[in-house]
Amino acid sequence: MLELHGLHRRFGDVVALDGVDLTVEAGELCGFLGPNGAGKTTAMRCAVGVTEADAGRVTIGGRAVDLEARRRTGYMPEERGLYPRMRVHEQLVYLARLHAMSAADATASADAWIQRLGLADRRDDPVEELSLGNQQRVQLAAALVHDPTLLVLDEPFSGLDPIAVDVMSDVLRERADAGVAVVFSSHQLDLVEDLCRTVAVIAAGRVVLRGDVRALKRASDRRLRLEIDGDDAWLATLPPGVTLAGRRGEELQLVLAPEADAGAVIDAARGAGPLLGVRLEEPKLSELFREAVNGGDA
Amino acid sequence: MSATRTVLLIAEREVRQRLRSRLFVWSTLVIALLLSAAAAAPAVIGLFGTDVELPDEPVDPEPVAIAVVGGLAADEQAALEQALGPVELTVVDDVDAVAGLLEQEAISFGIVPGERVLTAATSGFLNLRSFEADRAAEALGLLAALDGDVEQVGTVLGALPLTIEELDAGDVEDEAGRFLAANIGVVFLFGVLILYASMIINGVIEEKGSRVVELLVEAVPVRWLMAGKILGLGLVGLGQVLVLFGPPVAILLVTGGEFVPTGTGGLLGALLLWFVLGYALYAVMAAGLGALVSRPEEAQAVLTPANTLMIVGYFVGFFVIQAPDTTFSRIVAVVPFSAPYAMLVRQAVGDPAWWEIGAAIGLTLLTIVGLTMLAARLYEGGILRVGARVRVRDAWRAARD
Ligand SMILES: Nc1ncnc2c1ncn2[C@@H]1O[C@H](COP(=O)(O)OP(=O)(O)OP(=O)(O)O)[C@@H](O)[C@H]1O
Ligand SMILES: [Mg+2]
Numbered sequence: 001m002l003e004l005h006g007l008h009r010r011f012g013d014v015v016a017l018d019g020v021d022l023t024v025e026a027g028e029l030c031g032f033l034g035p036n037g038a039g040k041t042t043a044m045r046c047a048v049g050v051t052e053a054d055a056g057r058v059t060i061g062g063r064a065v066d067l068e069a070r071r072r073t074g075y076m077p078e079e080r081g082l083y084p085r086m087r088v089h090e091q092l093v094y095l096a097r098l099h100a101m102s103a104a105d106a107t108a109s110a111d112a113w114i115q116r117l118g119l120a121d122r123r124d125d126p127v128e129e130l131s132l133g134n135q136q137r138v139q140l141a142a143a144l145v146h147d148p149t150l151l152v153l154d155e156p157f158s159g160l161d162p163i164a165v166d167v168m169s170d171v172l173r174e175r176a177d178a179g180v181a182v183v184f185s186s187h188q189l190d191l192v193e194d195l196c197r198t199v200a201v202i203a204a205g206r207v208v209l210r211g212d213v214r215a216l217k218r219a220s221d222r223r224l225r226l227e228i229d230g231d232d233a234w235l236a237t238l239p240p241g242v243t244l245a246g247r248r249g250e251e252l253q254l255v256l257a258p259e260a261d262a263g264a265v266i267d268a269a270r271g272a273g274p275l276l277g278v279r280l281e282e283p284k285l286s287e288l289f290r291e292a293v294n295g296g297d298a
Numbered sequence: 299m300s301a302t303r304t305v306l307l308i309a310e311r312e313v314r315q316r317l318r319s320r321l322f323v324w325s326t327l328v329i330a331l332l333l334s335a336a337a338a339a340p341a342v343i344g345l346f347g348t349d350v351e352l353p354d355e356p357v358d359p360e361p362v363a364i365a366v367v368g369g370l371a372a373d374e375q376a377a378l379e380q381a382l383g384p385v386e387l388t389v390v391d392d393v394d395a396v397a398g399l400l401e402q403e404a405i406s407f408g409i410v411p412g413e414r415v416l417t418a419a420t421s422g423f424l425n426l427r428s429f430e431a432d433r434a435a436e437a438l439g440l441l442a443a444l445d446g447d448v449e450q451v452g453t454v455l456g457a458l459p460l461t462i463e464e465l466d467a468g469d470v471e472d473e474a475g476r477f478l479a480a481n482i483g484v485v486f487l488f489g490v491l492i493l494y495a496s497m498i499i500n501g502v503i504e505e506k507g508s509r510v511v512e513l514l515v516e517a518v519p520v521r522w523l524m525a526g527k528i529l530g531l532g533l534v535g536l537g538q539v540l541v542l543f544g545p546p547v548a549i550l551l552v553t554g555g556e557f558v559p560t561g562t563g564g565l566l567g568a569l570l571l572w573f574v575l576g577y578a579l580y581a582v583m584a585a586g587l588g589a590l591v592s593r594p595e596e597a598q599a600v601l602t603p604a605n606t607l608m609i610v611g612y613f614v615g616f617f618v619i620q621a622p623d624t625t626f627s628r629i630v631a632v633v634p635f636s637a638p639y640a641m642l643v644r645q646a647v648g649d650p651a652w653w654e655i656g657a658a659i660g661l662t663l664l665t666i667v668g669l670t671m672l673a674a675r676l677y678e679g680g681i682l683r684v685g686a687r688v689r690v691r692d693a694w695r696a697a698r699d
């Protein structure tokens with residue numbers, strides 16, 4: 001659906017994008033991660049055509065980003081912005097119509113999203129009179145009101161209370177399930193881990209990790225914690241891809257490469273004595289993130 | 299949705315937002331009402347004025363009180379009565395006594411027979427010397443010249459002068475009206491252009507400041523945004539001008555009669571034409587320059603180049619009023635930035651050839667097209683850069699080709 005091919009962008013001496021390649025499919029809900037200054041915002045701006053890349057190509061549905069494509073795109077900028085003195089409903093209708101929606105459809109859609117996002121009692125208030133969180137809901141509605149097939153949201157969760165986070169999560173999931181390609185940036189890795197099947201991590205202007213979260217986890221080292229009532233002699237014959245990372249008290253911490261068989265390690269340990277405790281841990285997304293980002297820096 | 303429809307949609311929002319401002323709507327209506335009242339005032343006053351009918355001739359005129367030093371001969375008194383009607387004479391001893399009576403305003407004037415007529419001193423500025431003293435001096439002088447023939451004096455004094463008729467030579471009234479119209483036109487044009495240039499720039503800055511512009515730019519090409527804003531505010535401006543000046547001008551046309559100069563219709567057409575062209579000229583500059591700044595405080599500073607052109611045009615306009623058909627005036631009337639003022643003035647009080655008007659319109663339109671491309675590029679390069687003022691060169695380079 002959305003494809004970024006080799007995007008480059010400089011600001012003076014700063015290289016913001018250094019060859020970004022990224023594809024987001026229809027129906028995919030992709031978390032876009034990266035440390036501050038990594039180039040997330042710049043990449044998303046290029047994706048929606050707000051900023052022009054120095055080199056590289058953006059295509060949506062296989063075509064260069066033209067007016068038609070922009071009209072099917074919903075965007076939430078990092079710097080939130082609405083007309084402060086325009087009323088909520090009126091503003092949403094206007095933005096929908098700017099995206100070529102008919103007046104009647106725009107009115108209906110604006111009302112539906114106002115209802116859905118719990119803004120019904122603020123429908124005809126000027127945006128500037130709403131609380132920050134409610135303004136953020138209007139901002140989300142502004143990205144959704146014209147029924148886009150691609151959603152590009154820059155840190156949609158920042159500044160939201162837990163209830164609003166749930167609403168936002170539900171909406172994004174629902175849109176993705178309805179076949180919309182959704183990509184959003186965030187620094188809340190746990191939230192992304194819960195919400196997204198796929199992630200992309202960008203560091204220093206390059207995508208350093210990309211794919212299905214489950215597959216990424218499976219493809220990286222796991223951690224096995226063992227407590228055994230016995231001596232350490234068996235450790236001399238660890239299977240390939242397994243290393244001892246350390247010990248805390250009685251607990252041994254082993255690192256298993258992706259191809260290593262955890263069952264074989266456990267079997268070997270049982271030969272040494274009774275097992276008091278076993279814990280096999282997959283890496284958390286935050287660990288994958290750190291590893292990818294630090295690797296990218298190296 | 300076509301470019302036109304999108305631009306219209308953007309323009310519509312501008313109009314709606316303006317009309318929502320109570321201050322704007324009410325101040326416009328109040329000023330329109332005041333202007334209409336001012337336009338109607340002469341006619342209304344005239345209406346009351348003609349009601350008062352003066353009697354054809356005064357019934358029983360009051361006798362004129364006159365002091366005479368020493369005394370007056372009978373023929374002299376008769377001559378005075380020929381000139382003034384009934385008189386009431388007071389005989390006094392000397393000139394000082396006359397002065398006393400004049401001071402008390404007990405007499406109209408005094409006479410030293412065979413010598414002079416005495417009146418109260420008048421300031422040179424307000425000549426209040428009585429008409430009666432003049433007539434008396436004339437009558438007594440005539441009496442002496444005609445050897446005391448009182449009858450002759452009466453005949454001479456009663457002779458009617460020939461009537462004086464004003465010939466139609468260049469229609470002075472009309473010139474004055476057109477001269478006034480040219481002055482008002484220049485001031486008016488300057489006022490609205492300044493007002494709307496600042497409305498444009500504030501609109502641009504509002505969108506930058508509130509950052510809504512990033513959403514807009516995502517949806518719509520930047521040039522359309524600029525066009526919609528200029529069109530929308532232009533329509534508001536035109537509407538405001540019509541509301542403000544339509545009723546008073548209509549009132550003047552209906553009630554003004556000879557006061558309204560001939561060809562006023564054409565003049566109003568010229569004013570409208572140069573309002574639209576002048577607006578387009580300055581609005582695109584305001585939009586392009588406005589995109590370079592983010593704060594309202596910076597608006598006037600960044601507008602300086604446009605304002606300077608506007609002010610120069612304004613003064614040139616006044617200069618042209620004095621000499622509308624000199625070579626200088628003919629040149630500045632086709633030069634784009636002074637044309638809105640200068641050609642307007644020439645159309646009012648000068649005598650421009652049709653091709654000169656055509657050239658002025660054509661050159662101004664060309665300049666508008668050129669400036670629009672320039673401003674659109676600045677707008678594109680500057681509109682997304684919130685914060686410090688963007689340099690023209692940077693905005694130019696940042697714009698995509
Ligand atoms: N308009 C700009 N002018 C100059 N430099 C810029 C501009 N926009 C971005 N940069 C630079 O480009 C780099 C990438 O910035 P970007 O905003 O894309 O990062 P980000 O991943 O969104 O960061 P964050 O997580 O803090 O939002 C940064 O070094 C930034 O300073
Ligand atoms: Mg960012």
